[in-house]
Amino acid sequence: MSEALKKINYTSFWHKLIGDPEEFEMDNRAFNFVCIITFALLLFYQICNFIFGFYLMSVVNIGLIAILTCLYFLSRFKKEYKRSVVFYAFCSYTALMLNYKYDAGLQGPTLFAFFVSFLLLIAISPRTYYWLWITLHLGVALCLMYNEYYNPAWVVPNIYGDKLSKYLDIYLTYFSAIIIIYVITNFLRMNLEIGKKLADLRAKEIAVQNEKIIRQKFELEKINDEKNKLFSIISHDLRTPVDSLMGYLGVLSQYDINDKERLELEADLFNQTKYASHLLQNLLYWSKTQMHGVKVNRVPFNVKNIIYVSSEFKTSIAAKKNIKLTYDVAPDLIVTADKEMMQIVIRNLVNNAIKFTRPEGEITIKAFGGDNGEAIIAIKDTGIGMTPEKQKEMFSLRSKSTYGTQNEKGVGLGLLLCKDFMEHQGGRIWFESEEGKGSEFFLALPISNN
Numbered sequence: 127m128s129e130a131l132k133k134i135n136y137t138s139f140w141h142k143l144i145g146d147p148e149e150f151e152m153d154n155r156a157f158n159f160v161c162i163i164t165f166a167l168l169l170f171y172q173i174c175n176f177i178f179g180f181y182l183m184s185v186v187n188i189g190l191i192a193i194l195t196c197l198y199f200l201s202r203f204k205k206e207y208k209r210s211v212v213f214y215a216f217c218s219y220t221a222l223m224l225n226y227k228y229d230a231g232l233q234g235p236t237l238f239a240f241f242v243s244f245l246l247l248i249a250i251s252p253r254t255y256y257w258l259w260i261t262l263h264l265g266v267a268l269c270l271m272y273n274e275y276y277n278p279a280w281v282v283p284n285i286y287g288d289k290l291s292k293y294l295d296i297y298l299t300y301f302s303a304i305i306i307i308y309v310i311t312n313f314l315r316m317n318l319e320i321g322k323k324l325a326d327l328r329a330k331e332i333a334v335q336n337e338k339i340i341r342q343k344f345e346l347e348k349i350n351d352e353k354n355k356l357f358s359i360i361s362h363d364l365r366t367p368v369d370s371l372m373g374y375l376g377v378l379s380q381y382d383i384n385d386k387e388r389l390e391l392e393a394d395l396f397n398q399t400k401y402a403s404h405l406l407q408n409l410l411y412w413s414k415t416q417m418h419g420v421k422v423n424r425v426p427f428n429v430k431n432i433i434y435v436s437s438e439f440k441t442s443i444a445a446k447k448n449i450k451l452t453y454d455v456a457p458d459l460i461v462t463a464d465k466e467m468m469q470i471v472i473r474n475l476v477n478n479a480i481k482f483t484r485p486e487g488e489i490t491i492k493a494f495g496g497d498n499g500e501a502i503i504a505i506k507d508t509g510i511g512m513t514p515e516k517q518k519e520m521f522s523l524r525s526k527s528t529y530g531t532q533n534e535k536g537v538g539l540g541l542l543l544c545k546d547f548m549e550h551q552g553g554r555i556w557f558e559s560e561e562g563k564g565s566e567f568f569l570a571l572p573i574s575n576n
Contacts, residue, residue, distance in 0.1 A: 154207040157250040161198040231281035235299030242303045426574035429459040436472035447485045455493040460574040467547040482509035506566040512559040521545040
């Protein structure tokens with residue numbers, strides 16, 4: 127903090143004297159400050175008047191002190207600031223005219239006092255009063271000098287006892303002018319510095335608030351986008367078993383089928399219905415994480431079991447495209463992760479592999495122990511692969527909807543969910559892909575010590 131800022135960082139004493147910056151405007155506080163400074167100077171002049179024997183000016187000075195005290199009270203405690211400024215100006219002009227008449231006119235120090243008075247009024251008044259003070263100061267001073275020029279006897283020529291008293295009076299007035307100019311200028315500069323500091327702080331606060339609003343807006347848009355895409359996934363994946371059920375009922379109502387065909391249809395329908403049930407369970411789980419935050423339940427489990435449970439519902443879908451599903455999974459590979467999250471991740475990756483693999487293709491699911499105490503799950507397909515541009519958008523909301531090799535509809539949110547779920551478990555996900563030759567996705571999880 128700068129020295130000026132330390133000075134203007136008012137103590138409770140200054141708050142009580144000139145007013146709290148949060149309660150009083152700067153012009154009002156400046157007026158209160160000027161009243162205090164003027165009061166101190168008048169007391170000083172009062173002492174000088176007694177020393178030099180200016181008893182008439184002493185009486186005038188006492189009256190000015192009383193009037194100044196009243197104006198300060200009105201401004202500081204009654205908050206009659208503008209009215210106090212007008213009375214202050216009226217008293218100043220009255221005192222200056224009397225001082226000009228009884229203190230040697232142009233030969234005395236009154237013109238110094240005129241200059242200081244103008245500076246004070248400019249410093250403490252609203253801007254709308256400026257032209258009034260300029261006009262009055264120029265006009266009153268001109269009238270006084272004009273009157274003295276044509277009527278010299280109007281001015282008391284010499285109230286000083288000796289030459290030294292005259293020069294002391296002029297010098298003290300000059301000294302007072304210098305002090306007042308310094309004090310007022312310093313006060314205004316310090317307040318200006320404080321104003322700049324406060325403006326900078328407010329600008330920073332506004333910038334932080336704007337940044338926070340923009341970030342919240344982005345988060346809301348992201349959440350809304352995720353919600354829309356998730357419901358698109360759900361509507362697509364649920365439509366398949368519902369369509370199968372409707373088709374089965376349609377076949378029953380329109381055709382006679384033998385027992386073998388019925389069993390095949392029922393088996394397929396059972397798998398589809400079972401898949402829909404698991405999908406709804408996953409939906410409820412995801413909704414819970416969105417409402418209450420992601421809660422990861424890490425437990426040791428066998429990778430082989432979770433892979434078969436997660437991919438068995440896709441077997442019938444792969445069979446329709448004559449896609450071969452092969453497994454190369456270590457039978458005793460144990461990891462520590464969230465089982466429900468891993469089911470969602472593996473199911474999404476297998477579903478994507480089936481969608482983008484041509485008929486008669488092959489999907490291989492491997493699981494093995496890797497380096498650094500990690501288990502690696504790899505899902506490789508012989509599908510259409512991805513372009514470099516498409517690869518850059520993986521795991522982001524910029525990923526656009528794509529269609530599979532048989533126009534299967536996709537929405538691009540599944541991989542984003544996979545990435546989020548893997549990171550929440552302390553795992554990793556990445557991929558390798560070549561356009562026209564297929565893709566391979568990798569999952570890395572810590573191997574369990576149990």
